[in-house]
Amino acid sequence: MALSRHAIDQAAGVATLPQGKAELLVARTLWVQAFEEWSERDYGRPERDAKVGMLPPKLARLMVNLAQTPRGQALLDPFCGSGTVLQEAALLGYGDLWGADASAAGIERSKTNLAWLKDKNPSLTADFNLQVADIKDLAAKLEEQRFGAIVTEPYLGPPLGGHEGEERLRVIQQQLVELYTIATSTLARLLEPTGRLVMVWPAFQGQSKLIELPLTIARTAGLVAERLLPTGVPAVWVRERGSLLYGRPGQRVVREIFVFRRA
Ligand SMILES: C[S@@+](CC[C@H](N)C(=O)[O-])C[C@H]1O[C@@H](n2cnc3c(N)ncnc32)[C@H](O)[C@@H]1O
Numbered sequence: 001m002a003l004s005r006h007a008i009d010q011a012a013g014v015a016t017l018p019q020g021k022a023e024l025l026v027a028r029t030l031w032v033q034a035f036e037e038w039s040e041r042d043y044g045r046p047e048r049d050a051k052v053g054m055l056p057p058k059l060a061r062l063m064v065n066l067a068q069t070p071r072g073q074a075l076l077d078p079f080c081g082s083g084t085v086l087q088e089a090a091l092l093g094y095g096d097l098w099g100a101d102a103s104a105a106g107i108e109r110s111k112t113n114l115a116w117l118k119d120k121n122p123s124l125t126a127d128f129n130l131q132v133a134d135i136k137d138l139a140a141k142l143e144e145q146r147f148g149a150i151v152t153e154p155y156l157g158p159p160l161g162g163h164e165g166e167e168r169l170r171v172i173q174q175q176l177v178e179l180y181t182i183a184t185s186t187l188a189r190l191l192e193p194t195g196r197l198v199m200v201w202p203a204f205q206g207q208s209k210l211i212e213l214p215l216t217i218a219r220t221a222g223l224v225a226e227r228l229l230p231t232g233v234p235a236v237w238v239r240e241r242g243s244l245l246y247g248r249p250g251q252r253v254v255r256e257i258f259v260f261r262r263a
Contacts, residue, residue, distance in 0.1 A: 046116050047082055047109035054082050055153050055200075059246060059255070061088040063151045066228070066259050067196040073148025074098060078138055078187065080130070083110030085151045087117050090126035097126050098147070100133040107132050135183050139190060146192045153200035153255070154183055160252045169204040169211050176202060180213055184221035188262060197223065197260040202253050203245065212256065215241050223260040 041057045048054060055063075064085065069075065071093045077085040080099030089097055101107050107130050114128050133141050135154075157172045164172075180201065187197050204211040218225060225242040239245065239256075247254030 041087060041117075045082075045087075045113045047112045049082055049106075049109060051159075052081055052103075052106070053153075053156060055084045057084055057088055060084040060151075061092065063198045063200075063257065064089045064092055064094070064149070066198045066257070067149035067151055069094075069149035069196060071095065073192070073195075074145070075149040075151060076100070076147040076190065077152045078133075078135055078150065078183070079152050079154045080110050081106045081153075083113045085153075086110065086114060086126075086128060089149075089151070090114070090117065090124050090128075091121070094149075095126050098129045098142075098145070100131050100135075100138055100141075102132070102134040104132045135179070135186055139186050142190060145190070146195070147190055148192050148195045149198070150187050150191060150195065151198045152187075155179060156200070156202040156253055156255075157204075162252060164252070166206045166211070169206055173204060173211050173213065177213060177217065181217050181220070184218050184223060184260075188221040188223050188260075191262055193262060195261070196226075197258075199258050199260065200246075201243075201256040201258060203256045205252050205254060210245075210254070218258070218260055219263075222263050224263045226259045226261060228257070228259060 038057055042054075064075070067075070072095070074096040075086075075089050075094050076098040077083075078100045080086060080101050081103075083099060086097045086099050099107070099110050101110070110130055111128075114130075118124050118126075131141065155176070157176055184197075184199075187199075191197055201213050203213070215225065227238075227242040228244050229238055242258070244257045245254050246257055
């Protein structure tokens with residue numbers, strides 16, 4: 001016999017069922033998530049662009065948390081798209097929020113979504129600074145501004161049909177190396193000395209192995225990857241280069257999540 005969500009919630013902590021014929025199930029509610037609110041911030045916001053790709057709000061929040069940056073410091077998403085990272089950072093209490101994107105339409109989407117978020121949450125006091133900027137021009141545009149946290153998912157490559165061979169995946173990988181080289185070197189310069197850069201990198205599922213972007217990109221930019229899980233966790237969870245993989249079985253492009261700090 002399974003215990004329903006309702007039964008667990010009603011029990012406000014610990015729930016037991018009377019001894020039944022087959023088994024007794026005991027459960028304790030450890031966490032109840034506001035699933036309707038998560039869903040509304042994903043599917044219910046006014047602007048979405050599935051073609052460009054959006055971070056799931058839960059992953060955006062996880063990434064903001066990984067930065068472990070004090071709330072008073074400035075946070076930047078330089079590839080902000082529809083504004084998912086900025087939305088979750090505002091809800092977590094960050095007040096000095098910056099977003100940039102090469103696409104003017106992306107910045108308009110962010111503006112609309114963040115205005116909607118403020119309408120829904122009148123107590124939010126976050127200040128949003130949004131601008132259209134290609135990553136290669138961003139350092140010049142932001143001049144002396146520095147960030148305690150930079151949290152971002154850049155362009156992950158063209159949509160894949162699922163039939164691309166390894167050779168085609170390697171061509172896409174090579175094209176992305178250029179963007180990620182510019183992005184990491186620019187963002188390293190925009191970080192406060194103790195700041196953290198939390199970033200998604202694309203990894204492509206080849207026939208026999210994962211095709212990743214080379215970590216030398218970050219090293220050359222003066223960044224080091226932090227190990228995201230403590231020592232002692234099962235070996236299969238840990239990647240040698242410190243990152244975490246986020247994806248579903250069978251997915252061709254997997255998100256590789258890094259936390260970088262300045263070397
Ligand atoms: C995967 S989307 C980011 C989605 C965003 N995290 C969200 O949840 O909506 C990547 C974004 O990078 C932007 N982009 C692509 N190339 C860029 C560049 N060279 N400089 C700045 N932004 C760029 C695209 O316009 C797009 O909005």
